[in-house]
Amino acid sequence: MNIGEVSERAGLPPKTIRYYEDIGLVRPLRSDNGYRAFRESDIHKLAFLGRARTLGFSIEDCRTLLDLYEDESRESAQVKSVAKEHLTAIDRKIAQLKSMRQTLSHLVDACQGDYRPDCPILEDLAKGS
Amino acid sequence: MNIGEVSERAGLPPKTIRYYEDIGLVRPLRSDNGYRAFRESDIHKLAFLGRARTLGFSIEDCRTLLDLYEDESRESAQVKSVAKEHLTAIDRKIAQLKSMRQTLSHLVDACQGDYRPDCPILEDLAKGS
DNA sequence: CTAAGGCTTCCAGTTGCGGGAAGCTCAAGA
DNA sequence: TCTTGAGCTTCCCGCAACTGGAAGCCTTAG
Structure with missing residues (x-):
């Protein structure tokens, strides 16, 4: 299957798909x-990534998650760990944005x-808070 | 005043200050x-930017705000407009992050x-929600 | 046979800096 | 006086995760 059709089916722009190949994700x-x-398995991976x-x-997290996904002997604790760290990062960002929002x-x-x-x-802005 | 002392007083790294000069903010x-x-007025500007x-x-918003700050004939509506747009952008980001947070x-x-x-x-991740 | 569209690679730009190299300047100590 | 060492300069690369565009090959329909 060519990149155009894959793009539609995976919901990712062709450019992004080529980029993911560049960095070795597919x-x-x-x-x-x-x-x-592309094989069906490639499309599946791309949808996973999307x-x-x-x-x-992050892309690096995605790489890790994809590796875990394909590793039969993974432990779910590994996946959960990645997800939890990401969750706390999200919470930090939300807190930061809320603080900005408040002031603004x-x-x-x-x-x-x-x-x-x-x-x-x-x-x-001129005199600091 | 040299860049090191300015860095301390404005609370910005020297690299950042040089960058702001590169792009014409100071x-x-x-x-x-x-x-x-650096003159006192430069330090003042840098603190404003920080x-x-x-x-x-964004840097471009900062440029606009700085211009307005120095423009005696500004209308506060111009400033408010920039700030309001930024505020809605923040709200969009918060909503997006909350949505991620929810699922995750x-x-x-x-x-x-x-x-x-x-x-x-x-x-x-494998089958999409 | 030609034109349009899809595919290829490669290079540059985005945002807002940070790291590090090579080299000049300045202030203080032996 | 000489020599460090710190501080300053410019310049270029790299980051994340792509996006846009150019130049050129491939394929298919008319």
Whole structure:
């Protein structure tokens, strides 16, 4: 199967698929004409990767997860460990964004947003919190 | 004032300060020996930038905000507009992260995390939800 | 036979810096 | 006075995870 159809079926842009091959996440065969020839297993892997990426896993995490997926002798604890670390990273990011949101929304509320130059937002930025 | 002391006072690494000069956010003078010579106003700008960055504004937003800050004839509506757009971007990111968090925490909870290979996390990634 | 579309590779750009090399300058100690 | 050592300079590479675009081959329909 050529990259275009694979792209549709796996839900990933061709560019991304080529990139994943570059970094060794998938290893499609090649046809005589030089085109990539994907097997069902490749599509399956790509869909796996797409799903893992939407959950926010890094490429390296994806590599690890894919390896574990294909390792019959894996222990689920290994998978859980990767997922838990990612979860705490997500929590950190959420906390950080919420903190920004908090400050920023106060400032936005305090700003008149009219034709006059006076602005609490700029005043805050200028003198630190 | 040399870059080292400015770095301490503005709370930004020297590398970052040089980068900000590269992209035209600050324009320190130069001493005869070629060293950057920062004025108080430069430090003030750098602190402004540092604060804006911790609130998550992009460099381009920072440039805009700095321009507005120095523009006596600004209208606070312009500032508020930039801040509001950033705020909605933050809200989008928070929503996305929360969605990831939701899915991921369910999966993590469902995984035994023991020596056995069976794993709901991998199963989910494999078949998509 | 030709044109369009799909495929290939390769290179550059994105965001916001950080690391490190090579080399100049300056201040302090033997 | 000479020599360190720290601090400064520029320059270029690398990161994550792609995306866009150029140049060129392959295939298929008209």
